[in-house]
Amino acid sequence: MPTLTGNQINSENYQRHQTKVALDNLATQGICIASSFGASEMTNLSEEKNAPEIVKMLHSGQVLVVNSRRRNGLILYKGFHAEFAGPGAAVGSIHDLDCQLALPVGNLSLLAPDSHEERQKAYLIRRQWIRLMKQITEKPTPQQRVQKILEQFEQYFDAETVAQLPDEAFALLVGVLPQTVSAIRHSYSSFNGQKGKF
Numbered sequence: 112m113p114t115l116t117g118n119q120i121n122s123e124n125y126q127r128h129q130t131k132v133a134l135d136n137l138a139t140q141g142i143c144i145a146s147s148f149g150a151s152e153m154t155n156l157s158e159e160k161n162a163p164e165i166v167k168m169l170h171s172g173q174v175l176v177v178n179s180r181r182r183n184g185l186i187l188y189k190g191f192h193a194e195f196a197g198p199g200a201a202v203g204s205i206h207d208l209d210c211q212l213a214l215p216v217g218n219l220s221l222l223a224p225d226s227h228e229e230r231q232k233a234y235l236i237r238r239q240w241i242r243l244m245k246q247i248t249e250k251p252t253p254q255q256r257v258q259k260i261l262e263q264f265e266q267y268f269d270a271e272t273v274a275q276l277p278d279e280a281f282a283l284l285v286g287v288l289p290q291t292v293s294a295i296r297h298s299y300s301s302f303n304g305q306k307g308k309f
Contacts, residue, residue, distance in 0.1 A: 165213040176233040178220035188212035193283035201233035253287040
């Protein structure tokens, strides 16, 4: 393996070291929730504080993985659409350089993969999440797309978590107007008498 001048460590160890430094730095700010390097777990994180720091991590070129042992994920805002990276999915590297905002969903936990195999598996899982979103966007009407994305999120997360996500996030995920998401959420809540179910 190639070595770095000055440090005399191979490039994989150097990248792992850089990831550890970045994750530790976020942990000191109360942002990184977990890592395979042992960063302490944080709770009660504000999304406003998280979003810019997570985007910086995504733009750094490092590969991170959404913890597959938790109900968590990231909604990645990208220009005119959004992508969802759920449990087990890779985030960062060259694939998310165009990410403008990262919205944590659930109790977000990002891990640094330990091996090439873990990175490959995480990329495959990210592709599966993209395929799921594609299937939802193929529904013929905007109302059906909204209903399906809300149902899917309700399967992965609790109703309170889903209720806290903005209409715009769901709209960008499935290619509809935020007003359509709002109307579907309102009609569902009114119909069932359960305010905030969606």
